[in-house]
Structures are given as C-alpha cells and as structure tokens.
Amino acid sequence: QQQVKQSPQSLxxxxxxxxxxxxxxxxxxxxxxxxxxxxxxxxxxxxxxxxPDVSEKKEGRFTISFNKSAKQxxxxxxxxxPGDSATYFCAASMGESSAxxxxxGSGTRLSIRP
Amino acid sequence: NAGVTQTPKFQVLxxxxxxxxxxxxxxxxxxxxxxxxxxxxxxxxxxxxxxxGTTDKGEVPNGYNVSRLNKxxxxxxxxxxxxxxxxxxxxxxxxxxxxxxxxGEGSRLTxx
Numbered sequence: 001q002q003q004v005k006q007s008p009q010s011l012x013x014x015x016x017x018x019x020x021x022x023x024x025x026x027x028x029x030x031x032x033x034x035x036x037x038x039x040x041x042x043x044x045x046x047x048x049x050x051x052p053d054v055s056e057k058k059e060g061r062f063t064i065s066f067n068k069s070a071k072q073x074x075x076x077x078x079x080x081x082p083g084d085s086a087t088y089f090c091a092a093s094m095g096e097s098s099a100x101x102x103x104x105g106s107g108t109r110l111s112i113r114p
Numbered sequence: 115n116a117g118v119t120q121t122p123k124f125q126v127l128x129x130x131x132x133x134x135x136x137x138x139x140x141x142x143x144x145x146x147x148x149x150x151x152x153x154x155x156x157x158x159x160x161x162x163x164x165x166x167g168t169t170d171k172g173e174v175p176n177g178y179n180v181s182r183l184n185k186x187x188x189x190x191x192x193x194x195x196x197x198x199x200x201x202x203x204x205x206x207x208x209x210x211x212x213x214x215x216x217x218g219e220g221s222r223l224t225x226x
Contacts, residue, residue: 009154032213043118043204043217044157089156093213102215104156 004092006105014113019077021108023090026071030092034102035064035075038087047088048075080112116140120205120218127195127225135190135221137205145208146188147172147215148180150201157204163188195225 005024013019023033034049050057050064050073057064063076077084087109093102118139127133139146148160159172163182177199179191192199205218 006156034213036215041219043206043219044215045217046214049213102159104158106154106156 004090004103004105006090006108008108009106010109010111012111012113013077013080015080015082017080017112019075019080019084019110019112021075021088021090021110022072023074023092023105024070024072025092025103027092027094028071029094030103032093033064033066033073034091034093035062036089036091036104038089038107040086044087044089077110080110082112082114085110085112118205118207118216118218120203120221122221123219124222125224127192127223129196129225131195132191132193133195133223134192135203135205135223136187137189137218138187139205139207139216140186141207141209141216142185143207143209143216144185146182147206147208148178148188148190149204149206149217150174151204151220152201160190160203192223195223197225199223200225 007022035047036044037047038044048059048062050066052068061078066073087107089107090105091102121136144165147162149157151157158174160178161180163169166185169180181189203221206215
C-alpha cells in the first residue's frame with residue numbers, strides 16, 4: 001500500500017513531441033505529489049508538485065495531471081527538447097513537512113531524439 | 115551558496131572495509147536524509163535526522179550507521195562493506211515550508 005508504481009521505465013520521444021510518464025499509488029492518505037528531475041551525474045531536483053485538491057498544474061511546458069478517483073497522476077512534457085533528456089521520479093507523501101514520509105517511484109529514463 | 119555538499123564523489127572498497135560518507139548543507143535546514151539509488155529501484159531512504167541530535171531508520175537501514183554531528187553535517191558510515199552496498203548515495207535536506215528536497219550530487223560507491 002506504500003508503493004508508488006511508475007511507468008514506463010524508459011521512453012524515447014522525438015524533439016517537439018509530448019512525453020508522458022505515469023504513476024499510480026494505493027495509499028489514499030498521500031496528499032502531496034512531487035516530480036523530480038535528475039540529469040546524469042547530478043542529484044535529483046524538484047521539477048513540479050501538486051496537491052490532490054486540483055486536477056492539473058502547469059508550469060511552462062510541464063504539466064501534472066491528477067486523477068484522485070483512479071489514484072493516478074502523470075507528467076506531461078509538451079514540445080519536448082533534447083535538454084529534457086533526464087531521469088524523472090514521481091513521488092508521494094503524507095504531508096510535505098518531512099521527507100521521511102516520501103515514497104519515490106522507480107524512475108523513468110527519458111531520451112529526446114533531435 | 116553551495117547547497118548540499120557530499121564527499122567523496124567516488125570510492126572503491128573491498129568487502130569488509132569501512133568508510134564514512136560526509137554531507138554538509140549550508141541552508142540552515144533542520145532535517146537531513148541519506149538515500150541510495152539503484153537501477154530500477156528509485157530512491158530508498160536509509161536514515162534520516164529530523165533535527166540536530168536525532169536520527170531514525172528509513173526503509174533500508176541495515177549495514178549502515180549515521181551521525182548528526184551538528185545542524186550542518188550528517189554522515190553515513192558503512193562498518194563492514196558488502197557488494198550489495200554498491201550504489202549511488204545521495205544526501206538531502208528539506209526546506210521547512212515547501213517540502214522541497216535539496217540533494218547533493220551523489221557519492222558513487224563500488225564494493226568489490
């Protein structure tokens with residue numbers, strides 16, 4: 001019940017296309033859903049996050065879509081660029097005040113072909 | 115502003131050797147964390163320190179010990195390294211109001 005399942009494991013998208021990464025969770029107590037972006041040789045960095053009281057959050061080319069009833073959320077990258085090539089982690093937590101309650105997905109390696 | 119700094123960046127150990135990974139943050143954060151990252155496994159929490167003077171086990175604490183030396187520094191020690199501890203280790207701290215995790219650049223450890 002604590003797992004966050006992420007798919008796909010890897011994804012190749014043409015430049016200009018839409019990249020979509022999906023996550024699903026079981027624990028309805030989760031109330032904070034961040035996405036982290038990690039470039040090779042670097043630590044992950046927060047990209048965008050959402051709370052379950054909204055169905056969508058957009059920041060530039062990055063959008064989180066959230067379906068509370070299905071217990072699923074996804075990251076959409078519009079007009080994907082080679083610079084977006086990275087590993088993406090979804091996560092879920094019960095409260096945003098402590099990382100001890102954050103559960104990470106297994107990660108998606110995204111490659112954008114020029 | 116360096117953020118979270120980890121040392122060393124790379125280390126090769128033989129089975130049974132010990133070593134300590136160092137971590138320091140300059141953001142005045144109370145809470146600090148150690149994760150390990152393995153292919154297809156995401157980020158798994160090893161230990162955390164909610165505040166200076168306290169430490170608690172995370173998801174995968176076996177084979178590790180930690181010390182919260184002061185508010186800035188949080189070290190991870192492997193007393194007797196095993197090949198299963200070959201991984202990339204990340205230290206992180208959390209912003210007090212946003213819940214944002216700030217990660218170091220990682221320490222790649224290989225145990226032969």
